[in-house]
Amino acid sequence: MQNYIVACTIGTMESLKKERLSVMVTDAIKEIIRNENLKSGDRLYSEKQLSERLEVSRSSIREALRMLEVSGIVKVYQGKGVFINDQDAMVHPVHSWVVENAESLREHFEVRLLIEPHAASVASQRASAKDLETLRKTYDEFVGFVRDGNVSKAISSDGAFHLAVAKATRNRTLIGLMRTMEQTLNEGWYASLHVPGRLESSIDEHNDLLKAIEAKDAEASASAMAKHLNNALSDIQRFFGNI
Known part of the structure:
Protein backbone atom coordinates (compact mmCIF):
# COMPACT_ATOMS: atom_id res chain seq x y z
CA MET A 1 0.00 0.00 0.00
CA GLN A 2 1.11 3.57 -0.52
CA ASN A 3 3.73 4.67 2.02
CA TYR A 4 1.98 7.74 3.35
CA ILE A 5 -1.33 5.97 3.88
CA VAL A 6 0.36 3.05 5.57
CA ALA A 7 2.23 5.43 7.86
CA CYS A 8 -0.89 7.34 8.76
CA THR A 9 -3.26 4.42 9.27
CA ILE A 10 -3.25 2.36 12.46
CA GLY A 11 -3.25 -1.40 12.10
CA THR A 12 -1.62 -4.18 10.15
CA MET A 13 -1.41 -4.51 6.39
CA GLU A 14 -4.06 -7.19 6.56
CA SER A 15 -6.53 -4.84 8.21
CA LEU A 16 -5.72 -2.11 5.69
CA LYS A 17 -6.61 -4.37 2.79
CA LYS A 18 -10.08 -4.87 4.24
CA GLU A 19 -10.79 -1.16 4.48
CA ARG A 20 -12.13 0.78 1.53
CA LEU A 21 -9.50 2.94 -0.14
CA SER A 22 -11.68 6.05 0.18
CA VAL A 23 -11.74 5.71 3.98
CA MET A 24 -7.97 5.33 4.07
CA VAL A 25 -7.44 8.33 1.78
CA THR A 26 -9.85 10.42 3.86
CA ASP A 27 -7.96 9.51 7.03
CA ALA A 28 -4.64 10.28 5.36
CA ILE A 29 -5.82 13.77 4.34
CA LYS A 30 -7.04 14.38 7.89
CA GLU A 31 -3.58 13.37 9.07
CA ILE A 32 -1.98 15.87 6.69
CA ILE A 33 -4.23 18.60 8.09
CA ARG A 34 -3.28 17.68 11.65
CA ASN A 35 0.44 17.19 11.02
CA GLU A 36 0.80 20.47 9.14
CA ASN A 37 -1.39 22.28 11.67
CA LEU A 38 -3.65 23.74 8.99
CA LYS A 39 -6.17 26.21 10.38
CA SER A 40 -9.48 27.71 9.29
CA GLY A 41 -9.07 29.50 5.97
CA ASP A 42 -5.82 27.77 5.07
CA ARG A 43 -5.63 26.31 1.60
CA LEU A 44 -5.19 22.56 1.31
CA TYR A 45 -3.10 20.92 -1.40
CA SER A 46 -4.73 20.57 -4.82
CA GLU A 47 -6.22 17.30 -6.06
CA LYS A 48 -3.14 16.80 -8.22
CA GLN A 49 -0.75 17.42 -5.33
CA LEU A 50 -2.66 15.13 -2.99
CA SER A 51 -2.80 12.45 -5.67
CA GLU A 52 0.96 12.58 -6.11
CA ARG A 53 1.65 12.74 -2.39
CA LEU A 54 -0.60 9.83 -1.44
CA GLU A 55 0.09 7.89 -4.65
CA VAL A 56 -3.59 7.26 -5.42
CA SER A 57 -5.81 8.28 -8.33
CA ARG A 58 -7.37 11.72 -8.51
CA SER A 59 -10.81 10.10 -8.44
CA SER A 60 -9.97 8.62 -5.01
CA ILE A 61 -8.81 12.06 -3.85
CA ARG A 62 -11.98 13.65 -5.21
CA GLU A 63 -14.16 11.14 -3.37
CA ALA A 64 -12.28 11.71 -0.11
CA LEU A 65 -12.60 15.48 -0.46
CA ARG A 66 -16.36 15.13 -0.97
CA MET A 67 -16.61 13.20 2.27
CA LEU A 68 -14.48 15.77 4.09
CA GLU A 69 -16.70 18.52 2.71
CA VAL A 70 -19.87 16.76 3.84
CA SER A 71 -18.40 16.37 7.32
CA GLY A 72 -17.52 20.07 7.39
CA ILE A 73 -13.75 19.71 7.57
CA VAL A 74 -13.04 21.38 4.23
CA LYS A 75 -14.83 23.58 1.74
CA VAL A 76 -14.30 23.05 -1.98
CA TYR A 77 -14.57 26.15 -4.18
CA GLN A 78 -14.66 25.40 -7.89
CA GLY A 79 -11.78 27.12 -9.63
CA LYS A 80 -10.26 28.34 -6.36
CA GLY A 81 -9.26 25.25 -4.45
CA VAL A 82 -9.90 23.42 -1.20
CA PHE A 83 -9.84 25.32 2.09
CA ILE A 84 -10.02 24.32 5.74
CA ASN A 85 -13.42 25.16 7.25
CA ASP A 86 -14.06 27.20 10.36
CA GLN A 87 -15.15 24.43 12.73
CA ASP A 88 -16.28 26.83 15.47
CA ALA A 89 -18.70 28.59 13.12
CA MET A 90 -20.45 25.42 12.06
CA VAL A 91 -23.48 24.39 14.09
CA HIS A 92 -23.96 21.14 12.20
CA PRO A 93 -21.61 20.62 9.21
Missing part, protein backbone atom coordinates in the same frame (compact mmCIF):
# COMPACT_ATOMS: atom_id res chain seq x y z
CA VAL A 94 -23.62 17.81 7.64
CA HIS A 95 -26.77 19.94 7.90
CA SER A 96 -25.05 22.74 5.96
CA TRP A 97 -23.98 20.30 3.27
CA VAL A 98 -27.48 18.80 2.95
CA VAL A 99 -29.07 22.24 2.54
CA GLU A 100 -26.52 23.27 -0.09
CA ASN A 101 -26.78 19.98 -2.01
CA ALA A 102 -30.47 19.17 -1.65
CA GLU A 103 -31.04 18.63 -5.37
CA SER A 104 -28.15 16.18 -5.82
CA LEU A 105 -29.26 14.34 -2.69
CA ARG A 106 -32.79 13.94 -4.08
CA GLU A 107 -31.33 12.66 -7.33
CA HIS A 108 -29.15 10.22 -5.39
CA PHE A 109 -32.13 8.56 -3.73
CA GLU A 110 -34.22 8.71 -6.88
CA VAL A 111 -31.62 6.67 -8.75
CA ARG A 112 -31.14 4.22 -5.90
CA LEU A 113 -34.89 3.64 -5.59
CA LEU A 114 -35.06 2.91 -9.31
CA ILE A 115 -32.22 0.40 -9.23
CA GLU A 116 -31.72 -1.23 -5.85
CA PRO A 117 -35.15 -2.78 -5.11
CA HIS A 118 -34.98 -4.60 -8.44
CA ALA A 119 -31.38 -5.60 -7.71
CA ALA A 120 -32.46 -7.08 -4.38
CA SER A 121 -35.24 -9.02 -6.11
CA VAL A 122 -32.85 -10.48 -8.69
CA ALA A 123 -30.22 -11.20 -6.03
CA SER A 124 -32.71 -13.29 -4.07
CA GLN A 125 -33.08 -15.58 -7.09
CA ARG A 126 -29.44 -15.80 -8.14
CA ALA A 127 -27.35 -15.52 -4.98
CA SER A 128 -24.98 -18.43 -4.48
CA ALA A 129 -23.98 -19.85 -1.12
CA LYS A 130 -20.79 -17.79 -1.35
CA ASP A 131 -22.79 -14.63 -2.10
CA LEU A 132 -24.95 -15.23 0.96
CA GLU A 133 -21.87 -15.83 3.06
CA THR A 134 -20.39 -12.52 1.87
CA LEU A 135 -23.63 -10.69 2.60
CA ARG A 136 -23.79 -12.15 6.11
CA LYS A 137 -20.14 -11.32 6.79
CA THR A 138 -20.54 -7.75 5.52
CA TYR A 139 -23.69 -7.34 7.58
CA ASP A 140 -21.94 -8.58 10.72
CA GLU A 141 -19.05 -6.16 10.12
CA PHE A 142 -21.53 -3.32 9.72
CA VAL A 143 -23.21 -4.22 13.01
CA GLY A 144 -19.84 -4.39 14.74
CA PHE A 145 -18.79 -0.94 13.53
CA VAL A 146 -22.14 0.55 14.59
CA ARG A 147 -21.86 -1.04 18.06
CA ASP A 148 -18.30 0.31 18.37
CA GLY A 149 -19.39 3.81 17.35
CA ASN A 150 -17.05 3.81 14.36
CA VAL A 151 -19.17 5.92 12.00
CA SER A 152 -16.70 6.18 9.11
CA LYS A 153 -16.18 2.43 8.90
CA ALA A 154 -19.91 1.80 9.39
CA ILE A 155 -20.63 4.03 6.39
CA SER A 156 -18.01 2.19 4.35
CA SER A 157 -19.44 -1.17 5.41
CA ASP A 158 -22.97 -0.02 4.58
CA GLY A 159 -21.87 0.75 1.03
CA ALA A 160 -20.11 -2.60 0.83
CA PHE A 161 -23.31 -4.38 1.87
CA HIS A 162 -25.32 -2.70 -0.89
CA LEU A 163 -22.60 -3.52 -3.40
CA ALA A 164 -22.62 -7.15 -2.26
CA VAL A 165 -26.36 -7.29 -3.01
CA ALA A 166 -25.64 -6.03 -6.53
CA LYS A 167 -22.87 -8.58 -7.01
CA ALA A 168 -25.27 -11.35 -6.05
CA THR A 169 -27.39 -10.49 -9.13
CA ARG A 170 -24.57 -11.77 -11.39
CA ASN A 171 -25.45 -8.91 -13.73
CA ARG A 172 -22.23 -7.18 -14.74
CA THR A 173 -23.95 -4.01 -15.92
CA LEU A 174 -25.87 -3.69 -12.67
CA ILE A 175 -22.74 -4.37 -10.63
CA GLY A 176 -20.92 -1.67 -12.57
CA LEU A 177 -23.72 0.81 -11.92
CA MET A 178 -23.73 0.06 -8.20
CA ARG A 179 -19.95 0.29 -7.97
CA THR A 180 -20.09 3.69 -9.68
CA MET A 181 -22.86 4.84 -7.36
CA GLU A 182 -20.95 3.71 -4.31
CA GLN A 183 -17.88 5.63 -5.45
CA THR A 184 -19.49 8.80 -6.81
CA LEU A 185 -22.88 9.14 -5.10
CA ASN A 186 -21.91 8.16 -1.61
CA GLU A 187 -22.83 11.54 -0.14
CA GLY A 188 -26.33 10.10 0.29
CA TRP A 189 -24.95 7.26 2.39
CA TYR A 190 -22.91 9.73 4.38
CA ALA A 191 -25.72 12.21 5.00
CA SER A 192 -28.34 9.63 5.94
CA LEU A 193 -26.08 7.72 8.32
CA HIS A 194 -25.31 10.90 10.24
CA VAL A 195 -28.96 11.22 11.24
CA PRO A 196 -29.27 10.19 14.91
CA GLY A 197 -30.61 6.63 15.12
CA ARG A 198 -30.24 5.90 11.40
CA LEU A 199 -27.29 3.56 11.84
CA GLU A 200 -29.20 1.56 14.41
CA SER A 201 -32.29 1.48 12.17
CA SER A 202 -30.14 0.32 9.28
CA ILE A 203 -29.08 -2.72 11.32
CA ASP A 204 -32.69 -3.94 11.45
CA GLU A 205 -33.43 -2.96 7.86
CA HIS A 206 -30.33 -4.71 6.52
CA ASN A 207 -31.25 -7.77 8.55
CA ASP A 208 -34.77 -7.83 7.06
CA LEU A 209 -33.28 -7.55 3.58
CA LEU A 210 -30.71 -10.26 4.24
CA LYS A 211 -33.35 -12.65 5.56
CA ALA A 212 -35.55 -12.06 2.50
CA ILE A 213 -32.65 -12.75 0.13
CA GLU A 214 -31.69 -15.87 2.08
CA ALA A 215 -35.31 -17.04 1.84
CA LYS A 216 -35.20 -16.45 -1.94
CA ASP A 217 -38.29 -14.25 -1.63
CA ALA A 218 -38.05 -11.79 -4.53
CA GLU A 219 -41.04 -9.67 -3.54
CA ALA A 220 -39.97 -9.39 0.10
CA SER A 221 -36.40 -8.54 -0.94
CA ALA A 222 -37.53 -5.70 -3.21
CA SER A 223 -39.90 -4.43 -0.52
CA ALA A 224 -37.22 -4.54 2.19
CA MET A 225 -34.77 -2.58 0.03
CA ALA A 226 -37.36 0.03 -0.94
CA LYS A 227 -38.39 0.42 2.71
CA HIS A 228 -34.76 0.84 3.76
CA LEU A 229 -34.08 3.57 1.18
CA ASN A 230 -37.37 5.39 1.80
CA ASN A 231 -36.75 5.33 5.54
CA ALA A 232 -33.27 6.80 5.04
CA LEU A 233 -34.66 9.61 2.88
CA SER A 234 -37.49 10.27 5.34
CA ASP A 235 -35.05 10.47 8.23
CA ILE A 236 -32.91 12.98 6.34
CA GLN A 237 -35.97 15.13 5.63
CA ARG A 238 -37.16 14.86 9.23
CA PHE A 239 -33.80 15.72 10.75
CA PHE A 240 -32.46 18.28 8.26
CA GLY A 241 -35.74 19.68 6.98
CA ASN A 242 -37.47 19.07 3.67
CA ILE A 243 -35.07 18.80 0.78
